[in-house]
Amino acid sequence: MADPTLTSRMLILLGNGADPEVFASPCGVGTRSMTFSKSTGEAALLDCDTPLDVPAAMTRWSESDDTSVSFQGLLAKEALPTWRAWADAVGDAAVRNIRIMIDEPLADGGGYWELPAILTSLEMSTEGTGRANVSATISGAGRRVWTNAAA
Numbered sequence: 001m002a003d004p005t006l007t008s009r010m011l012i013l014l015g016n017g018a019d020p021e022v023f024a025s026p027c028g029v030g031t032r033s034m035t036f037s038k039s040t041g042e043a044a045l046l047d048c049d050t051p052l053d054v055p056a057a058m059t060r061w062s063e064s065d066d067t068s069v070s071f072q073g074l075l076a077k078e079a080l081p082t083w084r085a086w087a088d089a090v091g092d093a094a095v096r097n098i099r100i101m102i103d104e105p106l107a108d109g110g111g112y113w114e115l116p117a118i119l120t121s122l123e124m125s126t127e128g129t130g131r132a133n134v135s136a137t138i139s140g141a142g143r144r145v146w147t148n149a150a151a
Contacts, residue, residue, distance in 0.1 A: 009104055010034075012069050012138075013112075014082065015097035023099050026083075028076030028134065032069070034100050036144075039064045067115055067140030069100060075124055075132035083134065086119045094118050095141050102149075110149030116142040 012032045013023035041063050044056035086096060098117045104110030121137035 005108075007102065007104055007108070009102065009110075011099075011101040011103055012071065013099040013101055014086075015099070017096060021097060023097075026071060026073075026076075026136075027078040029071045029073035029079075031072040034070075035068045037066045037068070038062045039066070065140075065144070067100075067113070067117070067144050069098065069117070069138045070136065071138075072135045073133070075134040079134070083119075083122055083124075083136070087122045089119075098138060100144075104149065106149040106151045111147050112149075113144045113146050115140050115144035 010032060011025050012029075012034065013025055015021045015023050039062075040060045042058055042060045045059045046056050047054040086094070095116045095118055097114060099112040099114045101112040102110050117138045118141045119136060120139045121135075123135045124132055125135075126132040
């Protein structure tokens with residue numbers, strides 16, 4: 001029995017919209033998470049030979065994929081322009097490309113998903129004279145595509 005080889009090298013990178021686009025991790029962010037989910041359709045499927053004698057079986061299929069990412073950490077002054085611009089954006093300007101990167105070599109499964117996304121929630125908080133915190137939720141706004149790490 002062998003122990004697994006674990007990684008801590010998961011990043012969520014925000015695109016700057018330039019050409020060529022540059023992706024960077026928001027300064028101050030310490031906790032990152034991602035969720036991939038599927039919406040499904042379902043139907044009860046009756047047995048063809050004995051539909052009245054055998055209970056129907058549920059059949060399901062995938063109808064859509066969704067992606068959600070979230071951040072938590074300290075509010076860095078360097079990140080304020082990014083958060084402010086994205087939070088205030090409307091229409092097409094509210095959609096930015098993001099990457100969810102597994103920062104490992106190709107041989108270890110490295111690469112990234114890239115997709116358009118919208119900042120759906122931004123919270124800044126502090127208590128007393130403590131440091132300010134930030135948390136953000138970003139929802140996918142299109143298809144995610146996987147790209148392998150360079151070999």
